[in-house]
Amino acid sequence: xxxxxxxxxxxxxxxxxxxxxxxxxxxxxxxxxxxxxxxxxxxxxxxxxxxxxxxxxxxxxxxxxxxxxxxxxxxxxxxxxxxxxxxxxxxxxxxxxxxxxxxxxxxxxxxxxxxxxxxxxxxxxxxxxxxxxxxxxxxxxxxxxxxxxxxxxxxxxxxxxxxxxxxxxxxxxxxxxxxxxxxxxxxxxxxxxxxxxxxxxxxxxxxxxxxxxxxxxxxxxxxxxxxxxxxxxxxxxxxxxxxxxxxxxxxxxxxxxxxxxxxxxxxxxxxxxxxxxxxxxxxxxxxxxxxxxxxxxxxxxxxxxxxxxxxxxxxxxxxxxxxxxxxxxxxxxxxxxxxxxxxxxxxxxxxxxxxxxxxxxxxxxxxxxxxxxxxxxxxxxxxxxxxxxxxxxxxxxxxxxxxxxxxxxxxxxxxxxxxxxxxxxxxxxxxxxxxxxxxxxxxxxxxxxxxxxxxxxxxxxxxxxxxxxxxxxxxxxxxxxxxxxxx
Amino acid sequence: xxxxxxxxxxxxxxxxxxxxxxxxxxxxxxxxxxxxxxxxxxxxxxxxxxxxxxxxxxxxxxxxxxxxxxxxxxxxxxxxxxxxxxxxxxxxxxxxxxxxxxxxxxxxxxx
Numbered sequence: 001x002x003x004x005x006x007x008x009x010x011x012x013x014x015x016x017x018x019x020x021x022x023x024x025x026x027x028x029x030x031x032x033x034x035x036x037x038x039x040x041x042x043x044x045x046x047x048x049x050x051x052x053x054x055x056x057x058x059x060x061x062x063x064x065x066x067x068x069x070x071x072x073x074x075x076x077x078x079x080x081x082x083x084x085x086x087x088x089x090x091x092x093x094x095x096x097x098x099x100x101x102x103x104x105x106x107x108x109x110x111x112x113x114x115x116x117x118x119x120x121x122x123x124x125x126x127x128x129x130x131x132x133x134x135x136x137x138x139x140x141x142x143x144x145x146x147x148x149x150x151x152x153x154x155x156x157x158x159x160x161x162x163x164x165x166x167x168x169x170x171x172x173x174x175x176x177x178x179x180x181x182x183x184x185x186x187x188x189x190x191x192x193x194x195x196x197x198x199x200x201x202x203x204x205x206x207x208x209x210x211x212x213x214x215x216x217x218x219x220x221x222x223x224x225x226x227x228x229x230x231x232x233x234x235x236x237x238x239x240x241x242x243x244x245x246x247x248x249x250x251x252x253x254x255x256x257x258x259x260x261x262x263x264x265x266x267x268x269x270x271x272x273x274x275x276x277x278x279x280x281x282x283x284x285x286x287x288x289x290x291x292x293x294x295x296x297x298x299x300x301x302x303x304x305x306x307x308x309x310x311x312x313x314x315x316x317x318x319x320x321x322x323x324x325x326x327x328x329x330x331x332x333x334x335x336x337x338x339x340x341x342x343x344x345x346x347x348x349x350x351x352x353x354x355x356x357x358x359x360x361x362x363x364x365x366x367x368x369x370x371x372x373x374x375x376x377x378x379x380x381x382x383x384x385x386x387x388x389x390x391x392x393x394x395x396x397x398x399x400x401x402x403x404x405x406x407x408x409x410x411x412x413x414x415x416x417x418x419x420x421x422x423x424x425x426x427x428x429x430x431x432x433x434x435x436x437x438x439x440x441x442x443x444x445x446x447x448x449x450x451x452x453x454x455x456x457x458x459x460x461x462x463x464x465x466x467x468x469x470x471x472x473x474x475x476x477x478x479x480x481x482x483x484x485x486x487x
Numbered sequence: 488x489x490x491x492x493x494x495x496x497x498x499x500x501x502x503x504x505x506x507x508x509x510x511x512x513x514x515x516x517x518x519x520x521x522x523x524x525x526x527x528x529x530x531x532x533x534x535x536x537x538x539x540x541x542x543x544x545x546x547x548x549x550x551x552x553x554x555x556x557x558x559x560x561x562x563x564x565x566x567x568x569x570x571x572x573x574x575x576x577x578x579x580x581x582x583x584x585x586x587x588x589x590x591x592x593x594x595x596x597x598x
Contacts (some may be wrong), residue, residue: 087509099580100580101570101580103576103579103580104572104576105579107538123556158555169550181589196555196556197556197559210554211556229502236564240556241553241557242524242556242559276593286493301544304540304541304544305538307537307541308536310537310538311538313489318515325516325554326582327582327589327591328577328580328581328582328589329580329581329582330580330582331519332582332583336592337592338592339591339592339594340516342591342592343516344516344518345518347515347516347517347518348517348518348519351517353523353526356517356519356523356527357527357530357531358511359517360508360515360517360527361531361535363511363514363532363535364507364511364535367511367514367540374538375519376551377541377546378541378552379552379553380546380549380550380551380552381541381544381546381548381549381553382552382555383549383551383552384544384546384549385550386555409544416533417530417533417534418530418537420535421534432555434554434555434556459555
């Protein structure tokens with residue numbers, strides 16, 4: 001019998017339901033691994049040993065009592081620290097929210113707990129999900145399990161590092177411009193960003209509300225599909241959540257997609273360096289051998305996606321983060337004497353440099369005299385991008401690109417903010433168009449670090465994206481590699 | 488809000504000034520040190536210059552995107568009270584409170 005931590009979430013659940021392992025020993029296994037490795041990785045901001053063990057005990061009793069348990073029974077799961085779990089911290093890795101405890105559950109939390117998963121802890125992230133490396137966390141550093149001198153990517157870097165190091169089999173992240181897919185690529189695991197509106201944002205701390213989506217991080221596409229079955233549900237508390245029935249993604253991914261046409265926007269990818277290009281070409285070759293037809297598509301407008309994104313996302317962030325004023329929650333500056341000082345000093349002390357930069361940038365693009373020139377212009381280009389994708393999907397079923405032009409970079413290597421923004425060039429357009437997309441491991445560079453293949457589907461084509469990734473993964477098997485350091 | 492020194496910059500290099508940064512700080516209610524302001528001037532200048540690539544795109548007759556899903560309609564619900572937070576749980580995160588209310592510094596001056 002292979003070690004429990006080597007198994008997928010579904011395999012762990014099945015062993016638990018068969019009675020070959022107890023929920024308590026599953027939790028203990030992962031708690032021990034967290035204790036052993038996380039001091040070097042720094043994935044978790046908080047671990048919940050008591051909560052997790054007490055939930056596990058209850059599950060063991062319920063199973064013994066012959067009760068039918070949920071789809072996620074006995075699976076330990078970690079949450080990015082911007083998703084509310086009632087009574088637990090939600091710091092968003094910000095000094096501003098160091099002491100904040102969520103007074104209510106996010107919708108995804110309720111859905112996941114109703115299916116008997118065990119929440120094992122909260123993970124590190126870029127402050128308020130603003131970043132591509134998790135280096136913007138004000139609370140701690142997270143290292144990439146494949147190379148501890150490198151970042152895990154971001155902003156859901158803690159969740160990705162935790163799953164890659166098998167400190168938990170499953171995790172949730174949030175993706176505003178690539179924040180699930182980029183760390184999944186850097187850490188050699190699967191990360192899925194659903195169609196905008198498929199997963200409720202209620203209880204997710206808002207960053208760019210027209211772009212944010214919660215998504216799963218896992219070691220297999222089947223695990224990601226299972227978690228999507230649970231969280232992909234209409235929610236009346238999120239007015240942007242679309243009112244359609246839940247989908248049986250797990251069944252759907254086992255129906256092999258036949259006669260797929262996959263579009264590759266070569267013009268948009270022209271600056272891709274030789275090594276990632278060669279690995280990407282290999283992935284396309286694998287897809288070809290699986291029966292897919294590869295065609296060239298025109299998405300050159302995506303070259304403008306970073307500019308559009310940093311206008312719209314910062315505009316939304318400057319509005320969303322105005323609520324952190326030191327009045328109702330969060331840290332209030334002790335040197336403030338007047339109400340105005342409470343706002344100014346609390347924000348000064350509570351927010352890190354990237355958050356301040358984005359709030360000011362968002363304020364700039366929304367101020368009088370600039371709004372039409374920047375914000376409205378960006379909204380118009382966003383319309384063009386959506387149209388461009390719509391046209392592309394009349395020519396192919398899915399689009400393929402690399403997730404990132406590089407493998408994980410060293411901690412501290414990128415100091416220029418604009419340079420960091422450019423990291424997300426291949427992922428950002430997907431959020432602007434509201435599309436579903438997955439990062440699935442596509443191999444390793446010579447330096448031993450993983451790279452991800454990105455498959456992108458039309459709006460509400462989540463099942464097809466997962467099915468195609470599942471097909472590719474079964475053939476390529478790069479998802480099974482585990483970093484030596486945590487074996 | 489009309490701000491002195493803030494004029495549309497599309498089509499030109501983003502010549503941000505210290506005054507612009509100070510206006511933004513004021514509008515955003517964030518205190519920033521001199522040193523931070525210097526840094527912001529450089530960083531924001533670069534980023535805003537980068538935005539100018541959008542100038543080259545013809546958006547005449549293009550409607551701005553207000554929602555990515557074309558199918559979305561206005562969402563309404565019945566006007567019924569649902570589950571809300573209790574006063575205690577709401578106040579549990581307040582940095583300063585008194586008598587079941589949030590305490591803030593005085594906003595009305597004694598005459």
